[in-house]
Amino acid sequence: GAGVSQSPRYKVAKRGQDVALRCDPISGHVSLFWYQQALGQGPEFLTYFQNEAQLDKSGLPSDRFFAERPEGSVSTLKIQRTQQEDSAVYLCASSPYLGDSYEQYFGPGTRLTVT
Amino acid sequence: KQEVTQIPAALSVPEGENLVLNCSFTDSAIYNLQWFRQDPGKGLTSLLLIQSSQREQTSGRLNASLDKSSGRSTLYIAASQPGDSATYLCATTYNNNDMRFGAGTRLTVKP
Numbered sequence: 001g002a003g004v005s006q007s008p009r010y011k012v013a014k015r016g017q018d019v020a021l022r023c024d025p026i027s028g029h030v031s032l033f034w035y036q037q038a039l040g041q042g043p044e045f046l047t048y049f050q051n052e053a054q055l056d057k058s059g060l061p062s063d064r065f066f067a068e069r070p071e072g073s074v075s076t077l078k079i080q081r082t083q084q085e086d087s088a089v090y091l092c093a094s095s096p097y098l099g100d101s102y103e104q105y106f107g108p109g110t111r112l113t114v115t
Numbered sequence: 116k117q118e119v120t121q122i123p124a125a126l127s128v129p130e131g132e133n134l135v136l137n138c139s140f141t142d143s144a145i146y147n148l149q150w151f152r153q154d155p156g157k158g159l160t161s162l163l164l165i166q167s168s169q170r171e172q173t174s175g176r177l178n179a180s181l182d183k184s185s186g187r188s189t190l191y192i193a194a195s196q197p198g199d200s201a202t203y204l205c206a207t208t209y210n211n212n213d214m215r216f217g218a219g220t221r222l223t224v225k226p
Contacts, residue, residue: 004158033214042119042204042216043159056213091158103149104214106158
């Protein structure tokens with residue numbers, strides 16, 4: 001069956017531009033997570049949704065980062081006025097269960113490069 | 116703040132060797148621990164998930180152990196193959212919405 005998909009796979013933005021990254025979770029999955037992975041590092045938690053509710057956004061690095069999941073399925077991570085330090089791979093994961101005590105299924109990620 | 120450390124950062128072995136990857140974490144109050152594989156330019160593939168009440172999990176040539184009291188986990192790979200070459204990440208689930216990852220061990224298995 002179809003896994004988690006993310007688009008675009010690669011994005012190059014000039015500093016100051018706004019970007020929107022899309023995540024299509026596995027159909028029916030309740031929980032959705034966004035992570036940021038810098039080069040040579042492990043992913044770091046950004047935010048978590050349970051259906052359409054954003055229950056935790058403590059990992060978002062600044063108020064330039066905004067995530068939404070209005071209908072409880074597709075999610076969009078938006079970064080306003082991009083900075084060079086935003087360059088990273090952004091990973092999305094979904095889980096069929098509440099919370100993350102269960103296995104998360106990851107998408108291939110979107111590699112963002114800010115020039 | 117939960118910290119997850121993986122040693123070594125990189126490992127190169129000849130094909131056929133058995134090997135051990137190490138993961139340590141600072142807060143033992145975890146819900147579970149997972150080992151992931153990441154290939155270049157790809158997302159993460161879950162290999163093994165150990166619940167806090169368990170001590171080990173096995174899948175094929177992989178065996179993962181968990182010692183909560185000492186804050187350690189190991190991933191054992193038997194009879195390594197070139198196709199095992201990838202970065203291996205461990206991650207602890209601390210509270211309900213927070214998964215903490217190590218920086219990974221980059222494994223190269225030479226034919």
